[in-house]
Amino acid sequence: MFTNLRSLRLVLILLMLLVIALTILGVLQGPADISLSHIGAIFKQALFDTLNSDIPNWQRSVIVDIRLPRVIIALFAGASLALCGLVMQGMFRNPLASPSVLGVSSGASLGAVIAIYLGFSLVSAWAIPLFAFIGAGLSLSVVYRVASSRGQTNIATLLLSGVAISALNVAATSLLLALSLSNWDVARMIIYWTMGGLDGRTWDHVFIILPIVLSGFILLLFHSKQLDLLLLGEQHALSVGVDVRRTRRNLLIISSAMVGASVSVVGGIGFIGLVVPHILRLLLGPSHRYLLPACLFGGAITLLGADLFLNSFFREQAIPLGVVTAALGAPFFLFLLIKQRFVLS
């Protein structure tokens, strides 16, 4: 574990470099064959307004309007999920808490499906994120109320209430899908939306997720000390002056907004919120001053990496992005459970 200041800073810088590397890779790679020199010229044109007539306009469209927003969205959606996982693990004092495990992602999904079903998604680009935020917030507050009594959170109650809420959300989504079958086009929209992924995302989506994630991150930085103190337990935190109820409420709102934004843009993607904060905590220790930026980078790297992986090797199959993260995350979750089992007993 890297505990001294220099290695902490080193790890952060390394993560940042990895983000940049993957970003570049993401822009270079895609099903359309665009040469490196073209890409370079396109960027020059975009930044310095120099005209280059050799490059077909459609290539510019692909780079600027498809690949670039896609990469940015992957970065911020991943970051958002990892940050929310970190916050939830702090709020509930449990390394098994994450947006997907606690039913928050499925709540956001349900909200989005409701928006599609009622036709609001065709009216405004903000309809889905808004409904996703409401769904995420409701699910999280229910889980929170059920699992916390007098400041203690029982792990089993927490996970089980997450399972229950998840099941409820998924059932409701299925219900809506069944109800929509008489309208074939809406049904198809719902089905393909729930599969998630980064296809077809535009700059509109970027403008939805970017401000929410960035402002969420900055607000969380303001709470980094309180996040540390919450880890000690409610009584300890209160005794050193933390307004636990208000802090928890703020954290709840911020993480719901971030999960809502992320799910509304890329669909339900699981396990990033579980795995990334946990690994980084093992590497960097529990102090949120470093964990917050580390999770920002780590989540971004994970999601973008998963997407690049899918597109490089499995381009033909319509494999949902969530499958890759689940394939890696689920075994990790089991491993965590086993480790915890010995600690608890």
Next chain:
Amino acid sequence: MLPLSCIKLAFSYNKKPLLKNINLDFKAGTFVGLIGANGSGKSTLLQLLLGLLTPQSGAVNLNGVDIQTQKRRDIAKQLAFVPQSIELPYAFTVQALVAMGRNPYLGPFELETAEDARLIQEAMLKTDITHLSARSVTTLSGGEKQRVIIARALAQQAPGILLDEPIASLDICHQIETLQLIQSLTQSGKLAITALHDLNLAASYCDRLILLGESELNKGSGQPYSGRTIIADGTPEQVLNQENLAAYFSINADIIKTNDKISLANISPVKKHQNKEPKTD
């Protein structure tokens, strides 16, 4: 100055009454011991005094103002708390944990100043954990963890410190050291309210004892149970008499007075149901 008092305090949990009619006044520079059998409400009373719990009736006043209306940060500058449970599953260093005691004085992004660092070092010195400062708290023993929490409360530099069974998992030498430390704090002006199990230690070190238990008026009177209240409040000599020992601790003991301090010896349990001695002859 730190006037801390409570008036007609009553508390119940899930409709079950726990405490009733608690009226107390605390002065600076006193070492107060809360004693009573298990479940007599010592922890609850401490939490009420800190404003961590909301009473059903009555109020706790800190500096003349109802504690429920004050901000936690302000309360933390007046009262420090050493809770009973010390689960620390996260790998903070001892230094970082003690530094958390400075939280009420720092903004969200402020780093510790030299003065903060000095106070932290001093706190660690007083609790004899300086040699542990770089260790991760997950590697400490129960007793060491307790001292870390006490150090954190010291670093808080609050004029009042409330402790819930602070010496429960300590070796006897550390028990004595801790009690002596608290005593020296009260002698230099702090108020300390401590829940204690060990009657002898309580008698030795506390200036004032408060005994909690079910009031006589209720026992066997047929009236519905209405919670524990203050049975006795005064010097150890006044509180630890034979009747109280028998009634609230179920023990008989010789009360020995040495140099103005009392201690208990020959402690034996009170026989609950006195059977007639079988006739021998």
Next chain:
Amino acid sequence: MNNLKLVLFTLFLMFFISLIHFKKGALFALFPEGNGNFTTKIEGQGFPKTLIDTTGIKFVLKKPPERILSATLASDHILSGLINPARLVAVSSYVDYPSLSNIVGFYDKSIDRTQGEIESMLALQPDLVFVASYSNPETVRYLLRSGIAIVRLSEFNSFADIFNNIRIIANVTDTKALGETMIENLQKRIDFIKMQVKDKKPPRVLYYDLNGYSVGGNSLMDEAIQLSGGLNVAGGVLADGENKISEELAISLQPDVIVINQWVFNQAEGQISPLTILKNKKAWAEVPAVKNNHIYAVPGTWLRSVSQHRIKGVEAIAKLLHPEIQSYPEKSYVH
């Protein structure tokens, strides 16, 4: 003692499995899979006819069926052009959905609608049931077990398949002459288009579903584009049938024409259409089809149809690709 129980349990399991294996079909409602083409074969010129299911189960249809249950949209449509509706006891509930059906309102309300629920289907006491390869396999199993004559249709990839299906349905409902007329007419209309577009340069066409799907070869849509005198740009790039296509790939194909499904559910109120959505996507701005405003929305019910109504979709596309061609002289044909 535990080991003995385990052995006994395993033996019992093995016995049970072999029982199922050998007695399947007779005792258990499990049938050999058969693979690929599930279409029912029909033997016999006149009645009685023998229907041979792909599992090998045979039915004998003694006379033309008078209590027909049509459980699929395809058969609903084809039957609408062949038989007297009085011979139907039920049609599929989809026939009333405007987003899927080309014959909304054709079947009187007095004819039951089925949702594929087996008990209600059996209660109608049909003497012939039409199902498809995409029907619920549990329902099909039940029907096979219950001794009711069923006809399964399974190929839906080209007009040749549609003709074949029409022939099968006509054969088994004793409307062979009408069936041949239907096919002849369709063929005439197809030939009419073919002849007119024969020497014209085929534009590059992309069929695009906003959810990110297009079609490869060996599919009705691919054939429709080709018959209309166009070139399916996704044909060489995607696998057969309907497949996912990334936006990037679709754009890089630079189609001259884009054909999409027109929605039904909100067009009455003049709300947003998929056409507008695609036109407004900035990433597509440089695609020739968008630049020259050659994006067209064709009613989804025509494009999705696997019955005789499909010809409407083909004719519509042909007219869009080659506006100068003539429409087939309208002699009320397909209703």
